[in-house]
Structure formats: C-alpha cells, structure tokens
Amino acid sequence: MSWRTRSSLAWLRGLPGVREGEPLASRTSFGIGGPAEFFLELGRPDAIEAAIEGCCRRGIPYLLLGAGTNLLIADKGVEGLVVRVVNREHTIDGTRVRAGAGLKMMRLARIVADANLRGFEFAIGVPGTVGGAVYQDAGCWGKELREVLVEAEGFVPGAGRQRWTPADLDLGYRTSALRGGALKGALVVSVTVQLQRGDGEEAKELMAKLTRERNESQPIKTKNCGSVFKNPAGDSAGRLVQAAGLKGAREGAAVVSTLHGNFIVNEGGATAADVRKLIEHVMAEVKRRFGAQLEPEVEMVGRWR
Ligand SMILES: Cc1cc2nc3c(=O)[nH]c(=O)nc-3n(C[C@H](O)[C@H](O)[C@H](O)COP(=O)(O)OP(=O)(O)OC[C@H]3O[C@@H](n4cnc5c(N)ncnc54)[C@H](O)[C@@H]3O)c2cc1C
Incomplete structure (x- = not known):
C-alpha cells in the first residue's frame, strides 16, 4: 500500500517551513537531479528528529541531505521528504571538539586550526558536512575520520537519541553502519573528535599546500x-x-x-x-x-x- 494517503500528505503539508517540489540540483556538487517531493531545511536537531520520526510512523520515505557532495540524485527527483541538515554549532573543550552534523568539514578544519589544534588538516579535502563524513567515514590524504572520532550523537526513529562509539558506527573504507548496516536511516546529530595541541599556522600552511596539490591533479x-x-x-x-x-x-x-x-x-x-x-x-x-x-x-x- 502506498504511503501517499490523505492524512500523510496533510501531515507533510503541515510541517512548518515545508516546500513542495523543491529543486535539488543546486544543492548538490554535481548540479544534477530532480526535485524533492517535500523539502525541509532544519538546524534544530529536535525538529529534524520529529520530522523523521513522523515519517517513520507513517511509512513516508525520507532522505537526509548534507552538502550533497556524494550524491547522484535521479532526474525524477526524490519521493517523500528530504531534510537538509544544517545544525552548524561547535564547541571546543581543550583538545576535544564537538561539531553539529551540518557543519562543513572544510570549515571545521579552519576553525580548529584557528584554535591551534592539529590532526584535522585532512578534512580540508572533504567538501561535505560532518554528518555526511560519518556516514561514509570520509578521509583524505591517507587519514580517515575514524582516526580522530571519539563518539557521535545520533537519533534512531523509534528508539530516540543515542551515543555511538566508533565501534557502534562500524566505520570502514567509505562505509559505516549508517550506510549499510544496523543504523541505516539514523540521523547523525553531532560528532566529537580528539585533536592535539599544536601550531595553527603550520596547520594552515599544510592545508594550503595540500589544496594546491589537489587543484593541480x-x-x-x-x-x-x-x-x-x-x-x-x-x-x-x-x-x-x-x-x-x-x-x-x-x-x-x-x-x-x-x-x-x-x-x-x-x-x-x-x-x-x-x-x-x-x-x-x-x-x-x-x-x-x-x-x-x-x-x-x-x-x-x-x-x-
Ligand atoms: C570535489 C570533491 C572532493 C571530494 N573529496 C573527498 C575526499 O577526499 N574524501 C572523501 O571521503 N570524500 C570526498 N568527497 C565526497 C564527499 O565530500 C564526502 O563523501 C562527504 O562526506 C559527503 O558529505 P555530504 O554532507 O555532502 O553528504 P551528502 O552527499 O549530502 O549525503 C551523502 C550521504 O550521507 C547521508 N547523510 C548526510 N548527512 C547526514 C546526517 N546528518 N545523518 C545521517 N546521514 C547523513 C545522506 O543521507 C547520504 O546518504 C568529495 C566530493 C567532492 C565534490
């Protein structure tokens, strides 16, 4: 039976800020793809959680969207609800950094260099968000997110908020429990990474060098x-x-x-x-x-x- 009942459509249409038939191509780095049947851009984790919980209860398919840098969206678009995750807060506590899933990895790389922290320079090569990076253990220049990840906070529809260790996330080369395992469909809310104190200027020089090399190849x-x-x-x-x-x-x-x-x-x-x-x-x-x-x-x- 289709999820597209009168009450499900009424619920979707009643979501604050929802847009119907929203073009998605410009929200991907490929610049390709049809529209989202329903689309929300949300920065508050509780609002994102309520949206996907509501979808699950009604059998409505949903897609979490980060920066759209690892997606090929079909020309006919996406059925159900697309939620663009844009919670971008961060906190630095000594050498531990917690970042909202919607923050871009590249931006976080610059933020932590400004705070004289080292060990996150590899992220300057990943244009996606922190949430998207957990989803497939993003990495660059021989270093992967799992090497600095302490834990992630997430949300599983039907089961609520959870804290995941790297082992829970089953991170591996461009995969995780979110991409193909027990946590499929779950939301990454935030991550905590462990970095080291160091010279932020050196970190910035290294990132500039890596970026130059990449632009050439x-x-x-x-x-x-x-x-x-x-x-x-x-x-x-x-x-x-x-x-x-x-x-x-x-x-x-x-x-x-x-x-x-x-x-x-x-x-x-x-x-x-x-x-x-x-x-x-x-x-x-x-x-x-x-x-x-x-x-x-x-x-x-x-x-x-
Ligand atoms: C020029 C370029 C260079 C790149 N270089 C690298 C590289 O060096 N290394 C590398 O690993 N990748 C690289 N990528 C790919 C891409 O940046 C990464 O895969 C990135 O982690 C995707 O994040 P995103 O926010 O764009 O996710 P999206 O493309 O928006 O989504 C990808 C998947 O992640 C899921 N997702 C997104 N946010 C969440 C969330 N909060 N909770 C749960 N699931 C979520 C989505 O549902 C989707 O299934 C590159 C891409 C480009 C365009």
Whole structure:
C-alpha cells in the first residue's frame, strides 16, 4: 500500500517551513537531479528528529541531505521528504571538539586550526558536512575520520537519541553502519573528535599546500561528486579507468575527467541518467579489460524507475 494517503500528505503539508517540489540540483556538487517531493531545511536537531520520526510512523520515505557532495540524485527527483541538515554549532573543550552534523568539514578544519589544534588538516579535502563524513567515514590524504572520532550523537526513529562509539558506527573504507548496516536511516546529530595541541599556522600552511596539490591533479573547480568509485584493495580506481583508455569518455554532457580518471564532470546540462550510463560503461569496460569490479562511492538516490 502506498504511503501517499490523505492524512500523510496533510501531515507533510503541515510541517512548518515545508516546500513542495523543491529543486535539488543546486544543492548538490554535481548540479544534477530532480526535485524533492517535500523539502525541509532544519538546524534544530529536535525538529529534524520529529520530522523523521513522523515519517517513520507513517511509512513516508525520507532522505537526509548534507552538502550533497556524494550524491547522484535521479532526474525524477526524490519521493517523500528530504531534510537538509544544517545544525552548524561547535564547541571546543581543550583538545576535544564537538561539531553539529551540518557543519562543513572544510570549515571545521579552519576553525580548529584557528584554535591551534592539529590532526584535522585532512578534512580540508572533504567538501561535505560532518554528518555526511560519518556516514561514509570520509578521509583524505591517507587519514580517515575514524582516526580522530571519539563518539557521535545520533537519533534512531523509534528508539530516540543515542551515543555511538566508533565501534557502534562500524566505520570502514567509505562505509559505516549508517550506510549499510544496523543504523541505516539514523540521523547523525553531532560528532566529537580528539585533536592535539599544536601550531595553527603550520596547520594552515599544510592545508594550503595540500589544496594546491589537489587543484593541480583533480578537477576540483568543476561540477562533480569527488571520487566516483572506491579504490579496489591495493589499486586505484583512477589508474584502472585511465589504463582502460576511458579518460574523456562521454555520455551527453557527462565526461570522465581528462585530469583524473576517477572523476566524472558535469560539463553543463548533464542528466543523472547520463552520469549513471557513464558509470555503468566505465564499470563494464574496467571489468572486461582487467577483470576488476569497481564499486561506486557516489550514492545514487531518488526515483530511478
Ligand atoms: C570535489 C570533491 C572532493 C571530494 N573529496 C573527498 C575526499 O577526499 N574524501 C572523501 O571521503 N570524500 C570526498 N568527497 C565526497 C564527499 O565530500 C564526502 O563523501 C562527504 O562526506 C559527503 O558529505 P555530504 O554532507 O555532502 O553528504 P551528502 O552527499 O549530502 O549525503 C551523502 C550521504 O550521507 C547521508 N547523510 C548526510 N548527512 C547526514 C546526517 N546528518 N545523518 C545521517 N546521514 C547523513 C545522506 O543521507 C547520504 O546518504 C568529495 C566530493 C567532492 C565534490
């Protein structure tokens, strides 16, 4: 039975600040995707929790949206409710830092450097939010969030607020219990990370150097989703794509970057269907040439059928 009953629709329409048919493309780094059937942008955790609890009770599908930097949203958009999580508060207590899930990792990297804390410089390479980073244990330059994470505060519809240790979150290379395990559908409210005292100016110099190097080797200033594929154990997805001669391969306005094989760039006007077809083509070619099975790192969400 469909969730789309008169009372569920009335409840959705009654949510304060809700918007119907809200375009989502501009809320993703790809610049691609159809609208949210219903959309809320919320900064107060209790409001986010009430919204997803209400959805669960009524069987309404929902999607939590961070900065939209790891998503390919279907051209037909997203069914049910999309909640954009924008709680961005932070507190620094000695060398421990607690940050709201909606704060951007890059912003937090600068905040902690200003506070003369070290150990979070890697986050300058992650354009998503803290919540999105927990979801798939984001990392960069050989360092992952799990190496500094002390705990996360979260919310499970039907079970309420919880505190999760890194073990509860089952963090692994670009995955977690939120992405595929026991905590699927749960909300990350905040995280606490443990850093070290150090020279903030040195941290800023290191971040500037890493950013310069990245700008030379990856198409950072284009519309993209970062790495499209996870790196297979002991290899690099970008190397495999390049070796298969797929740099520059195209589907509509979606192109495999000529700068880095693990990036797909929206040159302007690419559809989600274009990108998906290109992803499938690359996977098939890499499998045919080298027998390697690439797995998408980007998450495809919404109404694909
Ligand atoms: C140019 C570029 C470079 C990138 N480089 C890197 C890199 O070096 N390393 C890396 O790891 N990633 C990288 N990424 C990918 C991306 O930034 C990360 O995956 C990031 O963690 C996604 O966060 P987000 O807020 O954008 O999440 P979104 O894309 O908005 O969402 C991704 C998933 O997280 C879930 N989610 C978001 N917020 C919450 C929350 N509060 N609670 C529960 N679930 C939530 C969503 O429901 C969704 O399933 C890059 C992306 C781009 C565009």
